[in-house]
Every structure is written in structure tokens, then in C-alpha cells.
């Protein structure tokens with residue numbers, strides 16, 4: 260592990276509570292789709308670091324993040340104050356197990372289920388041609404409270420006939436889904452909209468974001484015999500929680 264200084268190339272608010280940061284990629288810095296970086300700032304003489312999923316592909320010359328503003332948070336409000344040309348701290352060791360390459364081979368449908376900025380690693384995945392080519396369809400499910408929290412996706416996902424985006428908006432009208440993701444899975448509404456069933460033989464599922472969503476979906480998928488890879492046994496589900 261080494262901490263280096265890295266420069267912000269662009270800093271843009273993409274929703275009222277989400278900033279998109281593009282960081283200059285330092286020489287030799289490498290990552291895989293689905294991994295996260297630790298970035299930080301010096302706060303009152305102390306280095307404060309947090310994990311953020313990387314939203315750009317491994318070929319990109321910037322390391323991209325989508326970061327929610329957490330009221331009274333130790334780091335995120337300070338990251339929201341960054342501007343192009345500012346520096347931040349970057350841990351050169353990348354981590355994470357939300358790697359599509361860990362999923363059991365042979366799936367036809369890749370489901371990417373997220374809440375809020377949990378969509379970040381999926382933005383990178385949806386830009387990766389090799390990953391899209393592995394599946395017949397890729398279904399991105401984005402759970403948010405308001406439309407504003409999801410609107411930026413259309414600017415960061417290149418339309419592709421293989422990609423279907425389903426938003427669950429819980430506090431405003433007009434979405435295809437108004438239930439939270441676990442309830443929409445339980446009721447069958449999610450699969451009805453997608454027009455495909457989530458089954459062990461054909462589907463692979465990645466989950467990222469709010470631990471309530473992750474737990475609810477995981478438990479439901481277990482009842483369909485869909486589990487995470489473990490001790491050399493193949494699995495169809497991988498998850499990343501943003502907090503405990």
C-alpha cells in the first residue's frame with residue numbers, strides 16, 4: 260500500500276446529492292471492473308479515507324467516482340467541495356470482490372441491482388464491450404427515492420440493444436416500479452417488467468449499495484438456490500454493501 264497525491268480533472272454535480280469526480284490516473288495504477296479505491300483528504304491534520312467504487316473502465320485515463328453527499332459525514336461533504344485542479348489522497352492498492360469474472364460461467368442474463376450511488380461500478384461494467392458480449396441481456400436495476408437521483412444515468416450509459424434500465428423510484432410518481440427492489444422481486448413485478456425470470460441456470464446477479472437492499476435480494480435469491488461462490492464452488496450472486 261502507498262498513498263499518493265492525485266489530481267481532480269473534473270468535478271461535476273450530476274444530481275442534487277451526487278458528485279462525479281474524475282481523477283487523473285497515476286502511472287501504473289490499475290484496477291478490474293467492480294473494484295473500489297480508497298480516497299482521502301487531510302481533515303484537521305488527520306488523513307480520512309473512505310472506499311469508493313470505480314465507475315470507469317480499466318482502460319480509462321481517469322479514475323471516476325459517483326459520490327453521495329452524506330449529511331454530517333466525515334469525508335463525503337469535503338469531497339463534494341473539490342474542484343478541477345485540486346488534489347486528493349489515493350491509496351494505490353485497489354480492492355473488491357464484486358468482480359463479474361467470479362460469477363459462474365454460462366449465464367444468459369446479467370442483472371445489476373443497485374441503490375443510489377451503488378450504481379457506480381455498474382456504470383463501468385455497462386461500458387465494457389467484452390462483458391456485454393458474454394450475455395444476451397444485461398438488466399440494470401436502480402433503486403432511488405427521487406428521479407433526480409437517477410437522471411444522470413442516461414448521460415453515462417451508452418445505449419445498447421442488450422442493455423435494459425429499470426428504475427425503482429419510491430417517493431415520486433411515474434416510475435415503472437415504485438416498490439423497493441427486494442419487494443419488487445418478491446412480488447414478481449421486477450421480472451414482469453424485464454420479461455425474464457431470474458433462475459439459477461440462466462441468471463447472474465450483482466448487488467451494490469444499501470445493505471437493506473442487498474440483504475433482502477440475497478435472501479430471496481437463496482430461496483431460488485442462487486448463492487455466492489464459496490470455497491471453490493461456483494455461485495451466481497455477488498454483493499457489495501456500502502455500509503454496515
Ligand SMILES: Cc1cc2nc3c(=O)[nH]c(=O)nc-3n(C[C@H](O)[C@H](O)[C@H](O)COP(=O)(O)OP(=O)(O)OC[C@H]3O[C@@H](n4cnc5c(N)ncnc54)[C@H](O)[C@@H]3O)c2cc1C
Nearest residue numbers: 309310311312325326327329332333334335376379501502
Ligand atoms: C466497498 C465500498 C464502496 C463504496 N463505494 C461508494 C461509492 O461509489 N459512492 C458512494 O457515494 N459511497 C460509496 N461507499 C460509501 C463510502 O465509503 C462512505 O461510507 C460514504 O461516502 C460516507 O462517508 P462519510 O465519511 O461522508 O460519512 P461517515 O461519517 O463515515 O458516515 C457513514 C454513514 O453514511 C451513510 N452512507 C454511506 N455511504 C452512503 C451512500 N453512498 N449513500 C447514502 N448514505 C451513505 C451510512 O449511514 C453510513 O453509516 C462505499 C463503501 C464501501 C464499503
